[in-house]
Amino acid sequence: MPPVQEAPSKEARYNDLIVQSYKVPEGFNLFAVFSLWILLAGFVVFPATFPSIQNSSSLGSSTPGKVVQHAVQNVPLLVFAIICFVLGAVGICWLWRKRRREYIWLMDKLFLPGCLNSLAGFITTLVNVKFARNGHWSKPALATSVATGACVLILATLYGVYKLVVVPRHIEIPEIPEKKDVPSDKSTV
Numbered sequence: 001m002p003p004v005q006e007a008p009s010k011e012a013r014y015n016d017l018i019v020q021s022y023k024v025p026e027g028f029n030l031f032a033v034f035s036l037w038i039l040l041a042g043f044v045v046f047p048a049t050f051p052s053i054q055n056s057s058s059l060g061s062s063t064p065g066k067v068v069q070h071a072v073q074n075v076p077l078l079v080f081a082i083i084c085f086v087l088g089a090v091g092i093c094w095l096w097r098k099r100r101r102e103y104i105w106l107m108d109k110l111f112l113p114g115c116l117n118s119l120a121g122f123i124t125t126l127v128n129v130k131f132a133r134n135g136h137w138s139k140p141a142l143a144t145s146v147a148t149g150a151c152v153l154i155l156a157t158l159y160g161v162y163k164l165v166v167v168p169r170h171i172e173i174p175e176i177p178e179k180k181d182v183p184s185d186k187s188t189v
Contacts, residue, residue, distance in 0.1 A: 013171035021105035032095055032109045036117055039088025039151075043121020045081040046144040047128035078140065085147065103167050111159035118151035 008016075092110055099105055125145045129137055137145075 010171045014167070017102075017104045017167065017170065021102055021108065024099060024102055024105050024109075028095065028099060029109065031091060035088050035091025035095065036110070036113050037088075038084050039092065039114065040117040040121065042081045042084030042086075042088060043118065043144075043148055044124060045077060045084065046121070046140065046147075047125055047132075048077055048081075089151075103162055103170060107159055107162050107167075111155050111162065115152055115155035115159060118148050118155060122148040122152055 092114055095110055096106060122145065125141060125148055129135060129141050129145075133141065
């Protein structure tokens with residue numbers, strides 16, 4: 001009779017996940033860092049596009065001046081910020097799809113750093129509106145706060161779901177049913 005193999009413990013399964021996260025090819029790690037930094041760059045650049053001439057009395061006296069007051073301060077910079085945001089978000093989504101079985105890697109290299117970068121962008125937006133724009137919420141400021149806030153919530157939720165649900169389910173030790181005496185289907189005569 002062959003020896004009975006015991007199922008690996010939870011700790012062994014968790015350690016396997018950690019080892020697996022270290023075996024992710026370096027190119028994916030570099031792309032993750034790039035995606036997170038480009039996303040952060042978009043968040044940092046967005047507040048620079050908020051109108052700073054909202055309270056100018058000389059512009060507010062004419063119709064064209066009012067139009068200028070409500071316009072974006074720097075359109076090319078806004079386009080750059082949007083491109084950075086989209087590239088970073090697409091990169092993160094692609095990596096999530098591509099490395100979806102490396103749970104620890106996703107949590108440590110994408111979800112948590114992405115959440116913290118998004119939080120930094122969100123705080124930057126709030127500080128910019130409160131102190132540099134005298135509390136005036138322009139349309140770009142509102143859009144930026146919604147985008148950064150949504151990223152914080154999405155990435156924090158993903159981190160929590162993976163930490164509290166996905167990883168524990170993956171390391172759960174499967175129950176091996178005990179053999180029971182099963183009555184035979186043959187009827188004895």
